[in-house]
Amino acid sequence: MGHTTTSPPVTVIGLGPMGRAIAGAFLAAGHPTTVWNRTADKAGDLLTRGATWADGPQAALQASELTVVCVVDADAVEAVLDRALAESDHRRLPATTLVNLTSEAPRRTRELALRVDGLGMAYLDGAIMTPAAVIGTETTRILYSGPAALLDRHRPTLAALGGAAVHLGADPGRAATFDVALLNLFWTSITGLMHSFALAARQEVPATALAPHAQQMAQLMADLLPALAAEIDGGSFSGEGSAALTSVAASLEHIVHALDETEVPSAVTRAAKEVVDAAVAAGHGGDAPVRLAEFLSRGAAAGQPPARSGAA
Numbered sequence: 001m002g003h004t005t006t007s008p009p010v011t012v013i014g015l016g017p018m019g020r021a022i023a024g025a026f027l028a029a030g031h032p033t034t035v036w037n038r039t040a041d042k043a044g045d046l047l048t049r050g051a052t053w054a055d056g057p058q059a060a061l062q063a064s065e066l067t068v069v070c071v072v073d074a075d076a077v078e079a080v081l082d083r084a085l086a087e088s089d090h091r092r093l094p095a096t097t098l099v100n101l102t103s104e105a106p107r108r109t110r111e112l113a114l115r116v117d118g119l120g121m122a123y124l125d126g127a128i129m130t131p132a133a134v135i136g137t138e139t140t141r142i143l144y145s146g147p148a149a150l151l152d153r154h155r156p157t158l159a160a161l162g163g164a165a166v167h168l169g170a171d172p173g174r175a176a177t178f179d180v181a182l183l184n185l186f187w188t189s190i191t192g193l194m195h196s197f198a199l200a201a202r203q204e205v206p207a208t209a210l211a212p213h214a215q216q217m218a219q220l221m222a223d224l225l226p227a228l229a230a231e232i233d234g235g236s237f238s239g240e241g242s243a244a245l246t247s248v249a250a251s252l253e254h255i256v257h258a259l260d261e262t263e264v265p266s267a268v269t270r271a272a273k274e275v276v277d278a279a280v281a282a283g284h285g286g287d288a289p290v291r292l293a294e295f296l297s298r299g300a301a302a303g304q305p306p307a308r309s310g311a312a
């Protein structure tokens with residue numbers, strides 16, 4: 001990426017692995033970059049590369065029209081804001097833009113957005129969907145939510161982070177909603193995959209022997225995904241040609257037996273089976289697995305025994 005002397009200044013608060021990658025990408029793109037982190041020694045390499053150290057969070061916010069904060073969670077963001085306020089005479093923060101790339105739950109993110117707004121700053125939330133190592137490359141994928149105009153104004157600067165900057169909507173909690181939904185998919189899938197490798201290993205099947213078949217299954221799921229989503233949004237749960245939930249329950253039952261026989265802990269599969277069993281008990285045994293999305297979306301009520309089976 002080319003350096004220009006006109007690149008706008010930017011501040012990065014939080015220098016964990018992700019914050020360091022972000023600050024490094026801004027520096028590489030030629031942005032005068034101010035950094036601050038609770039633990040100062042993490043800035044070392046960035047300072048060598050030309051970053052400016054701020055004496056505290058207030059000075060860091062003051063240094064640029066755009067500040068990216070990337071710390072462990074919303075409590076840490078609040079701790080940074082509290083410290084900035086303590087350093088400020090005015091009990092308000094500089095009227096600049098805070099782009100929060102910290103992962104957090106949606107409701108907590110909305111609370112934080114309100115607080116930042118009340119402190120006189122503009123707030124944009126972002127969820128980073130790719131690892132620190134690829135920040136600044138085309139692989140980066142960041143989902144933003146909050147005022148679209150704010151993202152548009154800062155797009156040229158945020159482009160230094162690379163890849164796609166996708167705007168999801170005005171609700172500041174929307175990026176966090178996508179984040180937790182996608183990470184739930186990722187980590188439950190990874191846990192399931194590791195569980196399967198463990199089951200295979202107990203039967204002398206190496207992971208590399210199972211891998212090509214597991215890859216085909218993952219591909220099948222990826223291929224089916226758009227059609228399943230359309231069925232859910234269209235309220236169609238009969239799943240023409242798909243396995244019925246009673247059949248899924250039977251399949252999970254024999255997987256649990258296989259795990260128990262080989263003494264591989266079966267908690268992961270039992271948890272999936274519990275969800276399917278509850279849906280069957282609620283009268284959805286003849287429906288396709290897409291019914292589970294609607295069933296679970298009823299919230300806590302989905303875990304309760306049904307008052308009457310057969311509800312549509």
Ligand SMILES: NC(=O)c1ccc[n+]([C@@H]2O[C@H](COP(=O)([O-])OP(=O)(O)OC[C@H]3O[C@@H](n4cnc5c(N)ncnc54)[C@H](OP(=O)(O)O)[C@@H]3O)[C@@H](O)[C@H]2O)c1
Pocket residue numbers: 014015016017018019020037038039042070071072073075076077079080101102103104128129130131132133
């Ligand atoms: N790393 C990745 O590949 C990746 C990928 C996607 C999303 N993310 C998200 O990016 C965010 C940052 O992740 P990370 O990998 O850089 O490391 P992290 O361990 O999640 O966060 C470390 C940062 O949080 C700061 N921090 C923690 N508690 C604090 C407090 N009470 N007050 C002020 N600062 C505090 C740390 O400061 P000190 O140095 O002083 O401890 C450090 O700057 C997280 O929300 C993470 O989920 C990370």
